[in-house]
Amino acid sequence: MNKVVVGLSGGVDSSVAAAALHRQGYDVVGLTLWLMKGKGQCCSEGMVDAAQLCEELEIPHHIVDSRDLFEKNIVDYLVGGYSQGITPLPCSQCNRAVKFGPMLAYARKELGCDRIATGHYARVSHNPDTGRYEMHRAIDRNKDQSYFLYDLSQEVLARVVFPLGNQTKQETRTMAAEFGLHTAEKPESQDLCLVEAHGSMQTFLDQFLAPKEGDIVDQSGxxxxxxxxxxxxxxxxxxxxxxxAPHPLYVVSLDVGRNQVVVGDRSAVHFPECTVQRLNWVSISAPSTPIPIEVQVRYRTKPTPATLIPLENNRARIVFEEPLFGVTPGQAAVWYEGDRLLGGGIIERMS
Structure with a gap:
């Protein structure tokens, strides 16, 4: 019998992923990561719901204390980034450094299993011609989470299963009801786990960064x-x-040295290109010459045509077909070819 370790957050998606694999005859083991204290889907309330689900399915449930790992890789990462005037994206970092890699390591070492699954909406396939594991958008484009998964390694992609990638969120809800899961009607998480636990990102950051007043200035100072x-x-x-002001103003840049927030009109927040670092190539190997791409610079933004120009030191320059709004240092730029995720990286600066 095939054994698979399923990451359980306590939400409906991971619950259905576990139940569906169980119904298909897999030997399912539930695994919940204890990331922090407080009310977030992946924390105290989530652990209780995950434990109840495992009781319903009559499968083992393991809880791994990952709080130190989360503190180092996510909390410190966020606080350090915001203090330097950038806006870090914690989710892709968390998926790589806290969730998927450590989950697979725990499954192998403690449970004798080299297969993991989650309730993420994405699809993975193997390309026999290139030998690479490729990632594709989920069938449900409104729920597609491939943007947050761009930083997963080939080793992880070779061992991960996304049971929900070929179905819609409504189909997941229907399956949860058909399975009789207590999470069937559980509200969907709308924010980052840290935001849910602390009320807002500002409230969270204010625990670590003392308020330091300064000037809001226009681009002329x-x-x-x-x-x-x-x-x-x-x-x-x-x-x-x-x-x-007589017209809407937007934050154009954050000057840490002068402790200033620089604002301007909407046109000032459109950028023709950006530089990206810490690249991870997923469905293809790193190119040596420029390639056409469709890039997303935020989770909810539409893909936009661009050209990616490889640079040294695992960096790249991305030139947008048309100037793009709201490109932000610290956020992820993720590029696709249709539904196929080619790679991604962290935005370093705009120009």
Missing amino acids: RVLGRHTGIHHYTIGQRKGLGIA
Whole structure:
């Protein structure tokens, strides 16, 4: 019998993933990572729901204390980034460094299993011609989570199963009801786990970064108002600036040295290109010459045509077909060819 370790957050998606594999005859073991204290889907409430699910399915349930790992790789990563005026993306970092890699290592060492599964909406296939494992968008484009999974290694992709990648969210809800799972009607998480646990990203960051007031200035340096700390702002932000102006103003840049938030009109937040670092190539090997791509610079933004130009030191320059709004250092740029995820990296700077 095939054995698979399923990552359980306590939500409906991971619950259905486990139940579906169980129904298909897999020897399923539930695994929940204890990431932090507080109410988040992946924490205390989630662990209780995950344990109850395993009781319903009559499968083993393991809890791994990953709080130190989460603190080092996510909390410190976020706080350090925001203090330097960038807006880090924790989810892809968490998937790589806290969840998938450590899950697979635990499954192998402690459970004698080299197969893991999660409730993420994405698809993985093997290309016999190239020998690479490829990632594709989920069938349900509204739920597709491949953007957050771009940083997974080939080793992980070779061992991971995404049972929900070929179905819609509504089909998942229907399956949960048919399976009689107690999580069938559980509300969907709308925010980062840290935001859910602390109420807002600002509240979370204020525990680590003392408010340091400074000026909000326009691009010529004219003072327009005051801010409570640059870590409260991100490029492209319009709301919450507290400035009266005849036209909408947006955050254009964050000047850490001067402790200033620089604002301008919407056109000033459109960028023709950006530089990306820490690249991870997924469905293809790293190219040596420029290639056409469709790139996303935020999870909910539409893919936009661009050209990727390889640089030294695992970096690349991305030239957009048309200037793109809200490109932000610290966020992920992820590029595709149709539904196939080619690779991704962290935005370093814009120009």
